[in-house]
Amino acid sequence: MGLGVLIEGKWVSERDQEDEKGRFVRPNTTFRSTITADGSSGFKAESNLYHLYISLACPWAHRTLIMRQIKGLADAISVSIVEPVIEEQGWEFSNAPGCIPDFVNNAHYLWEIYVQADRHYSGRVTVPVLWDTQTKTIVNNESREIIRMFDTEFGSIARNKIDLYPTELRSNIDQTIDAIYQPINNGVYRAGFATSQSAYEEGVTDLFEALNHWEKVLGSQRYLCGDRLTEADIYLFTTLLRFDAVYYVHFKCNLQRIVDYPNLWGYLRDIYQYPGVKETCNLDHIKQHYYKSHPKVNPTRLVPKGPIIDFEGEHGRDRQH
Numbered sequence: 001m002g003l004g005v006l007i008e009g010k011w012v013s014e015r016d017q018e019d020e021k022g023r024f025v026r027p028n029t030t031f032r033s034t035i036t037a038d039g040s041s042g043f044k045a046e047s048n049l050y051h052l053y054i055s056l057a058c059p060w061a062h063r064t065l066i067m068r069q070i071k072g073l074a075d076a077i078s079v080s081i082v083e084p085v086i087e088e089q090g091w092e093f094s095n096a097p098g099c100i101p102d103f104v105n106n107a108h109y110l111w112e113i114y115v116q117a118d119r120h121y122s123g124r125v126t127v128p129v130l131w132d133t134q135t136k137t138i139v140n141n142e143s144r145e146i147i148r149m150f151d152t153e154f155g156s157i158a159r160n161k162i163d164l165y166p167t168e169l170r171s172n173i174d175q176t177i178d179a180i181y182q183p184i185n186n187g188v189y190r191a192g193f194a195t196s197q198s199a200y201e202e203g204v205t206d207l208f209e210a211l212n213h214w215e216k217v218l219g220s221q222r223y224l225c226g227d228r229l230t231e232a233d234i235y236l237f238t239t240l241l242r243f244d245a246v247y248y249v250h251f252k253c254n255l256q257r258i259v260d261y262p263n264l265w266g267y268l269r270d271i272y273q274y275p276g277v278k279e280t281c282n283l284d285h286i287k288q289h290y291y292k293s294h295p296k297v298n299p300t301r302l303v304p305k306g307p308i309i310d311f312e313g314e315h316g317r318d319r320q321h
Helices: 059-071 110-117 143-152 167-185 187-192 197-217 231-250 262-272 283-293
Strands: 005-007 010-012 050-054 078-081 129-132 137-140
Touching (some): 005 110, 050 059, 059 231, 110 129, 110 137, 137 143, 143 231, 167 187, 167 197, 167 231, 187 231, 197 262, 231 262, 231 283
Antiparallel strands (some): 005 010
16 A cells, blocks of 8 residues: 555654465554543533544545534634645645645645654554644544544534434444444455455455345435434445445456445535535545555556446435335
């Protein structure tokens, strides 16, 4: 992948993330502090205190932006958006279309933010990053935990009083997020970054078995956990949005497209058209990132013009269920 890594605060090139059988292995995130409504964790949910670093191309970072938008936290939590293409120095800030520079720390590269938080940091430099502007450190860089904090701890600050983690569905939501992670969210990467035939087939088989399962589930209910939108839907959405434009070709996940699944395709358009979601989606950034940032997968770095996908079309999900 050639994404680079920090060793004792120094940026160096790195080896690919794979095991001895050619399977893609995703490393764990490292900054795992928590923001709480009352501040008992040491970080209190307040307006204009936290800054979010993201990429519009990255599905994990995209999730946090969607939650920020749906909850109405855009005025409370500022954001910087990196360049879509990863070059030798990793994620980069600029004024390019769709990007927002780092006006908080004035960094040129995201790795500088990690070093500012820990000058001896060793590990990957990933998005999203939630930054505390007061103590000048990274609070958290795990998308699942950032989403949960935005949803549950910023309730009194959020303009939109929507709850995507309702008490009565919490167990189901957590189980669903766990169920879709390895075969779908990470499954496209397991297929796309595999370096052996067996590893690739393992990933792509798990992926489509899971997609077939959720296609059936969505035949009898509007959303993953029933009749209301939850955190789980945001997790599946960001993978489905990228599927036909990127994963189908670039990652060789080509047994079927999402448009070939009646329920998943309607579901994808349903969430895309949910208030605030469309504004967070940028297919140009997505395609530029994947086709240009992975030279081992796409050596020419050419970006395809298609496919033409109509996310604005009638989804019918509100009438069927």
